[in-house]
Amino acid sequence: MYSKAILIGRLGRDPEFKTTTNNKAVCNFSLACDNGYGEHKKTSWFDIVSFQESLNDKLIRPYVKKGSTVYIEGELRIRTWEKDGKKGKSTEVFLGGGSIIKLLSSSNSNQSSSQDDNKTPSINQGPPSLD
Numbered sequence: 001m002y003s004k005a006i007l008i009g010r011l012g013r014d015p016e017f018k019t020t021t022n023n024k025a026v027c028n029f030s031l032a033c034d035n036g037y038g039e040h041k042k043t044s045w046f047d048i049v050s051f052q053e054s055l056n057d058k059l060i061r062p063y064v065k066k067g068s069t070v071y072i073e074g075e076l077r078i079r080t081w082e083k084d085g086k087k088g089k090s091t092e093v094f095l096g097g098g099s100i101i102k103l104l105s106s107s108n109s110n111q112s113s114s115q116d117d118n119k120t121p122s123i124n125q126g127p128p129s130l131d
Contacts, residue, residue, distance in 0.1 A: 003076035005093045007046060008104070009033035014066045017056065027056045029064070031072065031093075048072065050095035059101060067107030073100040 009031040016028045027050045035042050050056055064070060074093040081088055095101060 002098070004098075005046070005072070005074055005076040007031055007033050007072045007074075007093065009046070009070065009072075011064065011066050011068050011070070011107075012045065015060050015064055017061065024051055025053050025056060026051050027060050029060075031070070047090060047092045048074070048095065049077075049092045050099075052095060052099070055095060055099070055101065059103070063103050063106060064101075065107045069104040071100070071102040071104055073098075075099070 012030045012032050014029070018026050018028070020026055029048050031046045031048055033044050033046065035044065050060065072093060072095070074095045075098070077092050077094045079090045079092055081090065
């Protein structure tokens with residue numbers, strides 16, 4: 001089974017790049033998605049996680065910053081954790097096989113966009129693995 005999440009939102013902070021204890025590169029960021037208008041508007045925050053080096057290095061690191069608007073299709077995962085003797089669960093959107101991320105607008109005011117430039121950065125990681 002595959003749980004798919006489709007989100008359009010703005011980054012609440014710059015992506016964070018780390019290396020795990022197993023020496024795997026990981027990128028984390030949070031995405032704010034608004035629903036409704038005016039006094040009925042509600043914002044939901046989603047944690048996004050990517051272990052895909054090509055995705056992290058070719059799209060997220062150079063283009064995606066705090067305030068950027070992105071379109072994401074990824075796998076919805078629930079991660080269990082334990083800290084200081086307390087157990088908890090986190091819901092994350094995992095960017096892996098079958099994921100798509102597309103930069104809709106950049107927060108970088110130095111980047112100019114022209115109508116002739118249709119090269120909006122995006123990456124499609126292909127279909128999910130059935131292994």
